[in-house]
Amino acid sequence: MRKSLLMSSAVTSFVLMLAVFNAGAGPLDSPGAQKSLVCSACHGVAGNAPGNTVPILAAMAPSYFKKAINDYAAGRRPSPEMEPYSKYVMQFGLDDIADYFAVQRKQAPAKIKSDPKALSRGATLASQCAACHGAQGEGDAFRVVPALRGQPAGYLKAQMDLFKGDKRKLDAAEQDKIKKTMFKGLGAADFADLAAYYSR
Amino acid sequence: MKILTRRTFLRVSGLGAALLGAGRLPSFAAEARRRVIVIGGGWGGATAAKYVRLTDPSIEVTLLEPSKEFISCPFSNLVLAGVESLKNLTMNYNGLRKHGVKIRHEAAAAIEPDKRRVRVGKDSLEYDRLIVSPGIDFQWELVEGLAQAKDTVLHAWKAGPQTVQLAKQLQSLPDGGVVVMTVPPVAYRCPPGPYERASMIAWYLQTKKPKSKLIVLDANKDIVSKTGLFKAIFKDYANLDYRPSQKVEKIDVGAKEVTTEPGDKVKYDVINLIPPQRAGAIAVEADLVGGDKRWCEVDHVTYESVKQKNIHVIGDATIGLPVPKSGNVANAMGKICATAVVSLLNGKAPPVIAPGNTCYSWVNDKEAIAVVNAYKIENGKVVQIEQKLTPGKSVAVAQNSLVWRASIWNDVLG
Numbered sequence: 001m002r003k004s005l006l007m008s009s010a011v012t013s014f015v016l017m018l019a020v021f022n023a024g025a026g027p028l029d030s031p032g033a034q035k036s037l038v039c040s041a042c043h044g045v046a047g048n049a050p051g052n053t054v055p056i057l058a059a060m061a062p063s064y065f066k067k068a069i070n071d072y073a074a075g076r077r078p079s080p081e082m083e084p085y086s087k088y089v090m091q092f093g094l095d096d097i098a099d100y101f102a103v104q105r106k107q108a109p110a111k112i113k114s115d116p117k118a119l120s121r122g123a124t125l126a127s128q129c130a131a132c133h134g135a136q137g138e139g140d141a142f143r144v145v146p147a148l149r150g151q152p153a154g155y156l157k158a159q160m161d162l163f164k165g166d167k168r169k170l171d172a173a174e175q176d177k178i179k180k181t182m183f184k185g186l187g188a189a190d191f192a193d194l195a196a197y198y199s200r
Numbered sequence: 201m202k203i204l205t206r207r208t209f210l211r212v213s214g215l216g217a218a219l220l221g222a223g224r225l226p227s228f229a230a231e232a233r234r235r236v237i238v239i240g241g242g243w244g245g246a247t248a249a250k251y252v253r254l255t256d257p258s259i260e261v262t263l264l265e266p267s268k269e270f271i272s273c274p275f276s277n278l279v280l281a282g283v284e285s286l287k288n289l290t291m292n293y294n295g296l297r298k299h300g301v302k303i304r305h306e307a308a309a310a311i312e313p314d315k316r317r318v319r320v321g322k323d324s325l326e327y328d329r330l331i332v333s334p335g336i337d338f339q340w341e342l343v344e345g346l347a348q349a350k351d352t353v354l355h356a357w358k359a360g361p362q363t364v365q366l367a368k369q370l371q372s373l374p375d376g377g378v379v380v381m382t383v384p385p386v387a388y389r390c391p392p393g394p395y396e397r398a399s400m401i402a403w404y405l406q407t408k409k410p411k412s413k414l415i416v417l418d419a420n421k422d423i424v425s426k427t428g429l430f431k432a433i434f435k436d437y438a439n440l441d442y443r444p445s446q447k448v449e450k451i452d453v454g455a456k457e458v459t460t461e462p463g464d465k466v467k468y469d470v471i472n473l474i475p476p477q478r479a480g481a482i483a484v485e486a487d488l489v490g491g492d493k494r495w496c497e498v499d500h501v502t503y504e505s506v507k508q509k510n511i512h513v514i515g516d517a518t519i520g521l522p523v524p525k526s527g528n529v530a531n532a533m534g535k536i537c538a539t540a541v542v543s544l545l546n547g548k549a550p551p552v553i554a555p556g557n558t559c560y561s562w563v564n565d566k567e568a569i570a571v572v573n574a575y576k577i578e579n580g581k582v583v584q585i586e587q588k589l590t591p592g593k594s595v596a597v598a599q600n601s602l603v604w605r606a607s608i609w610n611d612v613l614g
Binding site: 027041043081154 | 255531551558573587607608
């Protein structure tokens with residue numbers, strides 16, 4: 001699977017190179033860019049969402065992008081906005097769009113003022129997340145675990161609230177159980193600290 | 201010797217279409233600047249101008265927009281209730297200039313489809329493709345007495361000075377005074393807009409003028425959009441008197457009275473009369489409108505007018521697609537149309553892409569509701585795949601709307 005991910009992004013890079021060769025072609029002259037045109041209203045041009053509660057899609061692992069869309073479409077992740085839009089993007093198949101966002105250069109999320117103590121508390125709490133989400137919150141594309149680092153704080157916090165309220169579940173029952181236990185001990189202040197830490 | 205332009209060469213050679221189909225001709229690069237003109241710098245036009253440049257920077261784009269400011273209609277109902285300022289909804293066009301869009305702050309005087317020209321002042325600007333995004337104009341003549349009184353009877357349906365004036369009129373209303381607002385028959389700009397406005401005015405009156413009331417005279421048989429949600433919200437406002445099937449036929453400014461189609465006479469202290477609407481005047485004058493003389497029918501994939509070749513129409517001025525006349529749809533149409541125009545200019549097949557719609561309505565100073573629509577293209581026509589409404593009003597939805605507006609304004613103008 002790792003190989004196929006590498007392959008698909010290599011193919012995308014090649015396609016993008018071809019697009020660049022076509023004199024006059026702009027950054028949107030690729031199938032994935034065209035199929036995701038409507039997304040930029042909320043997720044920004046090239047997936048760099050400017051809003052604090054909207055996830056940044058630029059440089060997102062294609063495996064996770066596809067999982068997220070499938071989860072929204074199946075109602076596994078509640079969102080009045082994304083339930084219809086997930087079905088919208090599914091009409092095109094997800095490969096081109098996932099590959100397009102994966103190769104976009106990620107910009108830092110909108111800066112939210114946070115107190116240095118919040119960051120250090122967040123770093124301490126984050127040790128619990130590292131086993132799955134990676135030491136730096138970089139995620140694991142192979143295991144379809146999302147990167148947390150560099151996502152906007154408001155988005156991260158909203159997802160933690162959904163997990164805590166059991167409105168968003170993990171696929172494997174066993175993992176979901178572990179998640180429930182982990183989230184039981186955490187409150188709104190912890191979520192804010194974690195969100196500040198990962199969004200930095 | 202007259203220099204042969206690329207277009208002249210293509211026309212003379214009679215091979216225009218075939219050669220365009222073969223892609224660009226580098227030897228003509230200096231002469232071959234393809235020109236796109238965009239009329240109207242609202243949600244649709246500004247987006248289209250930006251996205252033509254983003255998609256193919258070799259295309260010259262000129263945007264014709266008389267106003268130096270972009271004022272967002274979405275969120276302007278909040279200004280009426282004093283929970284938002286017009287300043288926060290006002291932006292400039294500098295972002296588009298950074299993308300290389302040439303902006304002339306002048307109105308297009310006329311379109312000459314046969315000559316592929318737009319007249320602006322004393323100039324005639326040539327185009328290869330024209331994108332018309334004129335928004336709406338009002339049919340003053342459909343309400344007796346309105347044409348004469350139109351400067352004093354506020355619509356506030358194009359955000360700007362009238363929005364501020366109407367807010368001031370509401371502020372000056374004595375407690376116990378009656379506000380009347382009228383909803384035009386479909387189709388009109390922003391289907392849920394009148395009901396959002398009714399909610400915001402009712403909230404304002406309830407808070408600041410508890411003895412006052414709001415009478416809503418709706419030309420339609422029922423609430424046009426987010427019907428169930430607005431019905432529930434209207435129930436919470438004891439000061440809101442909603443009357444369906446009450447098309448306003450006449451206004452008497454002296455008597456401060458409107459007359460509706462069934463013959464009811466309703467007195468007001470403050471009137472907000474939202475007139476019946478049609479596509480912006482330039483679209484009507486250029487014969488882009490259909491038999492109804494109101495709206496423009498377009499191809500659902502390219503937005504090219506069904507009546508005029510090489511002219512595309514986007515935004516509120518269009519009809520026939522099962523989409524609302526909303527800012528979000530105009531933004532989506534702007535992007536899709538831009539991509540189609542670039543494809544056509546480069547001799548490629550345009551991508552087959554439908555719009556989407558995200559639409560928030562505020563119902564008091566903190567809470568909002570939303571509807572989201574997804575569409576696809578089936579047999580060349582836009583059809584709806586899914587519609588999702590929020591279960592009820594909430595602070596979270598209102599907060600999402602603030603994030604949405606920052607993002608989409610950036611998509612339109614940034």
